[in-house]
Amino acid sequence: MFTLLKTTWALFFGIAMIMLANGLQGSLIGIRASLEGYSSFTAGLIMTGYYAGFLAGAYFAPTRIKKVGHVRMFAAFASIASITILLHSLHVSFLGWFIMRFITGFCFVGMYTVAESWVNDLADNEHRGKALSIYMIVSMSGSAFGQLFLNISSPETATLFMLVSILISISLVPILITVSKQPDFSVTEFLTIKQLYKASPLGVVTAIIVGAAHGTLWGIGSIYGLKSGLTIEQVSIFMFTFVIGGALNQYLIGYLSDIYDRRIIILAVSLLAALFTIFAVIFNYSFIYLLIFTFLFGGLTVPLYSLAIAHTNDFLTKKEMVAASSGLLMVGGVGLTIGPILGGMAMDLIGASGFWIYLFLIHSSIGLFAIYRMSIRDSVPLEDQGNTVLVGSRASPVLMELYPDAEESSES
Numbered sequence: 001m002f003t004l005l006k007t008t009w010a011l012f013f014g015i016a017m018i019m020l021a022n023g024l025q026g027s028l029i030g031i032r033a034s035l036e037g038y039s040s041f042t043a044g045l046i047m048t049g050y051y052a053g054f055l056a057g058a059y060f061a062p063t064r065i066k067k068v069g070h071v072r073m074f075a076a077f078a079s080i081a082s083i084t085i086l087l088h089s090l091h092v093s094f095l096g097w098f099i100m101r102f103i104t105g106f107c108f109v110g111m112y113t114v115a116e117s118w119v120n121d122l123a124d125n126e127h128r129g130k131a132l133s134i135y136m137i138v139s140m141s142g143s144a145f146g147q148l149f150l151n152i153s154s155p156e157t158a159t160l161f162m163l164v165s166i167l168i169s170i171s172l173v174p175i176l177i178t179v180s181k182q183p184d185f186s187v188t189e190f191l192t193i194k195q196l197y198k199a200s201p202l203g204v205v206t207a208i209i210v211g212a213a214h215g216t217l218w219g220i221g222s223i224y225g226l227k228s229g230l231t232i233e234q235v236s237i238f239m240f241t242f243v244i245g246g247a248l249n250q251y252l253i254g255y256l257s258d259i260y261d262r263r264i265i266i267l268a269v270s271l272l273a274a275l276f277t278i279f280a281v282i283f284n285y286s287f288i289y290l291l292i293f294t295f296l297f298g299g300l301t302v303p304l305y306s307l308a309i310a311h312t313n314d315f316l317t318k319k320e321m322v323a324a325s326s327g328l329l330m331v332g333g334v335g336l337t338i339g340p341i342l343g344g345m346a347m348d349l350i351g352a353s354g355f356w357i358y359l360f361l362i363h364s365s366i367g368l369f370a371i372y373r374m375s376i377r378d379s380v381p382l383e384d385q386g387n388t389v390l391v392g393s394r395a396s397p398v399l400m401e402l403y404p405d406a407e408e409s410s411e412s
């Protein structure tokens with residue numbers, strides 16, 4: 001691990017800056033949209049622009065990167081993202097912000113694609129799994145601590161927007177002055193939704209529904225905080241708690257899914273997550289209780305995405321794993337795009353508690369579908385189950401090339 005860090009620390013530092021910026025800007029835009037008087041539904045539409053751009057970028061950006069080169073495209077994506085976040089503070093309108101969120105999402109997935117391809121290139125076969133683990137730790141930590149930067153200044157001023165721009169600009173320095181070798185890079189192939197559903201209906205349904213849940217949490221979680229009467233400081237702690245809960249519990253959930261029938265783990269995790277949303281509504285009078293149930297909920301919902309990928313790969317050959325995992329990330333991207341809209345609508349119709357009620361319905365539906373699939377399909381023998389590899393719903397498809405089990409296929 002230390003040997004790997006010696007050669008990749010600058011790259012991971014740059015990635016950390018990107019994730020700090022992304023963690024801060026997501027919550028900042030949601031809060032500012034709410035303060036500007038937009039309804040939860042309208043704010044959700046604005047926030048979904050990021051995921052629409054993310055989805056488009058995941059499909060189109062790799063081709064451009066391959067033609068132009070990693071260094072120049074990373075600099076271009078970072079520069080555009082840095083400028084775009086500043087424009088949010090200069091011009092406030094629904095259409096303008098939606099377009100800017102779309103551009104930001106496109107640029108961020110472009111930066112992820114470049115950075116993740118460099119990580120993949122710098123890690124040899126022996127350290128591929130460790131590189132993925134370090135990446136996830138850096139990614140989740142950056143996203144979590146970025147939330148706390150909300151306390152530096154008022155979201156109603158331009159200061160936090162400038163801070164996001166600075167963080168993105170800082171990410172350029174270590175990456176561009178230390179990474180000189182152009183990595184071997186090929187445009188990732190995807191299995192179609194039809195192919196994925198044929199292999200694992202539960203994996204596909206879980207990916208898209210969990211994507212909708214995560215889009216809601218990342219996109220309008222901060223808006224929920226304001227609507228429920230939290231201060232900006234409390235909103236930042238609320239979002240931080242959700243992310244840290246997911247980061248800390250991923251490895252335990254992944255371990256359990258490797259030694260038990262993965263469908264049972266998906267069922268248990270989704271229903272427990274649904275249960276904690278009920279507790280969050282019942283005990284919302286106490287900020288401490290809210291944090292406890294948010295931490296537990298985050299620790300359950302975040303790993304579900306990895307479980308969906310692992311379960312789908314249990315029914316595929318090793319040569320199909322990267323294409324399948326990348327396809328599931330795109331499927332999840334559709335969920336990420338629609339999540340903030342539906343979540344915002346629920347809050348407008350029901351109030352702040354609509355946030356949790358919507359998440360209850362989402363996770364309950366996964367559990368019910370898991371029960372249905374278990375009743376009509378035999379389980380995969382435990383000895384034939386692959387390893388659960390932890391990835392986030394907002395990673396680029398390139399990250400799946402670090403999938404250790406799939407790496408074996410390239411050698412066979």
